[in-house]
Amino acid sequence: MxxxxxxxxxxxxxxxxxxxxxxxxxxxxxxxxxxxxxxxxxxxxxxxxxxxxxxxxxxxxxxxxxxxxxxxxxxxxxxxxxxxxxxxxxxxxxxVSDDEVLRAAVPLRFVNEAKSPAGKTAGVVIMHELTEVNVACLPKDLPEAIEVDLSDLAVGGVVHLSGLKLPTGVEIPALALGPDHDVAVVVAKHAQGEADEAPAAGEGEAK
Structure with missing residues (x-):
């Protein structure tokens, strides 16, 4: 550090x-x-x-x-x-004290978004639901940012808090509060306009 x-x-x-x-x-x-x-x-x-x-x-x-x-x-x-x-x-x-756990907001750094399957698909929007995350750790372990690798993000894919790769010694206190607190960090979905225009199953077929 x-x-x-x-x-x-x-x-x-x-x-x-x-x-x-x-x-x-x-x-x-x-x-x-x-x-x-x-x-x-x-x-x-x-x-x-x-x-x-x-x-x-x-x-x-x-x-x-x-x-x-x-x-x-x-x-x-x-x-x-x-x-x-x-x-x-x-x-x-x-x-801060070297031997006392602190809590701090750490920015998220998104990488490889354009290389992902979702990023390569036309009409797909990749939404960053969070730009920072609250962590708990000793001062020596506090990261400047947490990297979120999106290289495998598929269309319709979601990255949750529990899916973040945390540095050694770093925890996300919210995850200890239960599944309801495992919120989405990134969501890849079709743009709303395209989703609205998509025909229902069988619609437009010759009768």
């Missing part, structure tokens, strides 16, 4: 006025909480943060927050964006 280091600074001033001043200076207010330590207010450089948050790993990987060389392992828990500007307003980071 790659290390992703995010440099931060301690934030001394609190309140909405202080946060507005930070944003005008190209900084982003944030907070780090969790574990046995008290919450700490921090600030990040907006330009560097904007580049980092364009990567998939920023949302699902363990991040190393470095405050003058003091590194704490955290997971991004919330990001507030401006409603119309390209601006990040605030971040929440949660500390």
């Amino acid at each position: 790659a290390n992703h280091v995010i440099n931060v600074e301690r934030r001394e001033d609190e309140g909405k006025g202080a946060s507005r001043r930070l944003r005008r200076d190209g900084k982003v207010p944030a907070i780090v909480y969790g574990g046995e330590l008290a919450p700490v207010s921090i600030q990040l450089d907006h330009e560097k943060l904007w580049l980092a948050q364009q990567n998939e790993w920023f949302y699902s990987s363990i991040l190393d927050l470095s405050l003058n060389g003091d590194v704490q392992k955290v997971l991004l828990r919330d990001m507030q964006r401006h409603p119309y500007k390209q601006q990040i307003m605030h971040l929440d980071f949660q500390r």
Whole structure:
């Protein structure tokens, strides 16, 4: 698992006025909480943060927050964006412990869709019912993404949560709740228009 280091600074001033001043200076207010330590207010450089948050790993990987060389392992828990500007307003980071199981949403990465029997069949729509999945694991086992290989997906085929190939040490808690929680991840079916136009059995045959 790659290390992703995010440099931060301690934030001394609190309140909405202080946060507005930070944003005008190209900084982003944030907070780090969790574990046995008290919450700490921090600030990040907006330009560097904007580049980092364009990567998939920023949302699902363990991040190393470095405050003058003091590194704490955290997971991004919330990001507030401006409603119309390209601006990040605030971040929440949660500390993680190496020996404590955590829960996190991990993106799904779909591969070989075009090579599948369904992908090669005209008029078939392959629908991604989920784009991420909630997992439980130790921090060292947290994947940046879970790959979903669709090379064998047939027309009418369905990939359920239980059909995902999970990395070692990773579980999907929802599957322990019973069959009703084994929801579809991918569905391959004929487009609705074509299905509606398909003649019923015997329809149109000469009498």
